[in-house]
Amino acid sequence: MDPLPWILGAGAAVLFGLALLHLLVALLLIIPTWRIFRRAGFSGWLSMFHLLPVIGVLVVMAILAFSTWPAGEARRRD
Amino acid sequence: MGAEIAALASFFGLTGFFATIGAVLAGWMAWRIVEKAGVPGWVGLGAALLTLTGIGSIVPLILLWVFAYMRWPRDEAAEAPAAFRVLPPAAAPVPQPMLAPPPPAALPLGDRRRWQLSGSLLSGERVVLAIEPASGSYLLTGGTPAGAHELGIADPSVGRPHARLLTSGTRLGLEDLGSAGGTLVDGARLGPEHGARDISQARAIRLGSVDLVLSRA
Numbered sequence: 001m002d003p004l005p006w007i008l009g010a011g012a013a014v015l016f017g018l019a020l021l022h023l024l025v026a027l028l029l030i031i032p033t034w035r036i037f038r039r040a041g042f043s044g045w046l047s048m049f050h051l052l053p054v055i056g057v058l059v060v061m062a063i064l065a066f067s068t069w070p071a072g073e074a075r076r077r078d
Numbered sequence: 079m080g081a082e083i084a085a086l087a088s089f090f091g092l093t094g095f096f097a098t099i100g101a102v103l104a105g106w107m108a109w110r111i112v113e114k115a116g117v118p119g120w121v122g123l124g125a126a127l128l129t130l131t132g133i134g135s136i137v138p139l140i141l142l143w144v145f146a147y148m149r150w151p152r153d154e155a156a157e158a159p160a161a162f163r164v165l166p167p168a169a170a171p172v173p174q175p176m177l178a179p180p181p182p183a184a185l186p187l188g189d190r191r192r193w194q195l196s197g198s199l200l201s202g203e204r205v206v207l208a209i210e211p212a213s214g215s216y217l218l219t220g221g222t223p224a225g226a227h228e229l230g231i232a233d234p235s236v237g238r239p240h241a242r243l244l245t246s247g248t249r250l251g252l253e254d255l256g257s258a259g260g261t262l263v264d265g266a267r268l269g270p271e272h273g274a275r276d277i278s279q280a281r282a283i284r285l286g287s288v289d290l291v292l293s294r295a
Contacts (some may be wrong), residue, residue: 002190003256028101028139029142031141031143031146032142032145032147032250033142033146034148035146035147036081036111036145038113039146039150040114041267041269046261048224057104058100058103058107059106061104061107061108061111062107064111064114065106065107065108065110065111065185066108066110068265068266069114069266070266070267070269070274071266071267071269072152072265072266072267072268073114073115073152074113074114074115074116074150074151075279
């Protein structure tokens with residue numbers, strides 16, 4: 001029996017599983033950040049940056065940290 | 079500097095080097111984010127750095143959910159006092175000739191100073207609006223004021239009406255009425271979805287393209 005289809009099939013299954021896992025983890029991050037973006041006054045769609053592998057989290061945090069929140073920020077204690 | 083960075087990179091390995099940079103960045107940004115919500119910055123920093131410990135990333139994930147759904151101190155500070163909310167939208171313009179004028183509201187702590195909004199228009203004209211501290215509601219409009227309850231700011235960028243000012247004792251509230259020019263309170267946008275906001279402690283109010291300074295006299 002030719003092993004090649006089996007190897008290709010297994011590889012595809014592993015890739016599919018990884019993609020699914022990535023989506024699941026991203027979803028766990030997207031739901032709370034969607035709400036944080038909405039409360040900060042931004043569009044919730046910005047939380048979709050979590051779909052970027054590796055740097056997605058940093059992109060989302062940078063947007064929230066270095067922008068002026070349209071819905072207002074807490075007064076800094078000076 | 080370059081030599082130190084290269085030494086660090088070889089010490090940790092490239093992956094560890096980038097992970098360290100990422101952790102420092104994440105901690106700094108988490109500090110800034112939670113401070114904007116009114117939570118002390120070290121809480122965010124601690125939550126981000128928890129990822130480095132043996133606990134792994136599940137605890138920061140849980141903390142992220144808590145942060146998203148908890149009450150933020152920012153919202154508590156910005157909430158308008160109850161007196162501002164009970165005023166119906168059309169309370170001021172309705173004429174009531176059959177009724178005696180309402181008695182002036184008692185002022186707590188005897189602070190009878192007037193509020194004053196002052197600034198300059200693009201035309202160079204100076205605008206000074208005086209607001210009595212007794213309970214009441216005023217409309218800020220870009221057109222000609224049609225009564226004592228309307229305050230005019232003759233500028234095309236100011237809506238007609240643009241916003242509502244609410245006074246109650248020692249407090250002053252501002253509510254945007256969905257104007258196209260927008261309203262900024264100390265640089266932060268005040269939208270119609272935010273309702274009335276206490277601006278007693280605010281300094282700079284921007285209506286459309288008109289900058290006004292809030293003071294008491």
